[in-house]
Amino acid sequence: MITRRGLVLALLLAGAAGNVHADYVLRDLDGREHRLSDLQGKWVVINFWATWCPPCIEEMPALEAFHQAHKDRDAVVWGVNFQDAPAQELRAFVERLGVTYPILGQGQSPVTPFGTVKVLPTTFVVDPEGKFARAFQGTVTVADLEAVIAAR
DSSP: OHHHHHHHHHHHHHGGGGOOOOOOOETTTTTEEEEEEGGTTSSEEEEEETOHHHHHHHHHHHHHHHHHHHHHTTTEEEEOOOOOOOOHHHHHHHHHHHSOEEEOOTTOOEEEEEEESSSSEEEEEETTSSOEEEEEEEEOOHHHHHHHHOOO
């Protein structure tokens, strides 16, 4: 049986073929939609993580530092939680860590318009035109993210 989420992901993936821009829409912990298309003109770092993943937690301060340094200029970070957990539990978790970038939910579906999440953490970088630029499996650093931006 195809769920609504599965159908939406299939439609998004159909638009992603050939590195063509595909909108990516996720909801934050308050239920507000965040659309990749609303961020055209900025780099978007999409980081998949989970509360039970030590490397994910270790890289969160670097992602926060990158987000703070770039959010008002040229790039933002989205943290996509890769588990089904109550919003209040996730909110308390990221507040303890001092994370201010948007925390979005996708559940445990590994399929994204930019590739499949095979390990946690996984980070996709999307360029200002909304096209896939780079993927990282495992922890990512500020230097890694800065290098992707500098290369373009």
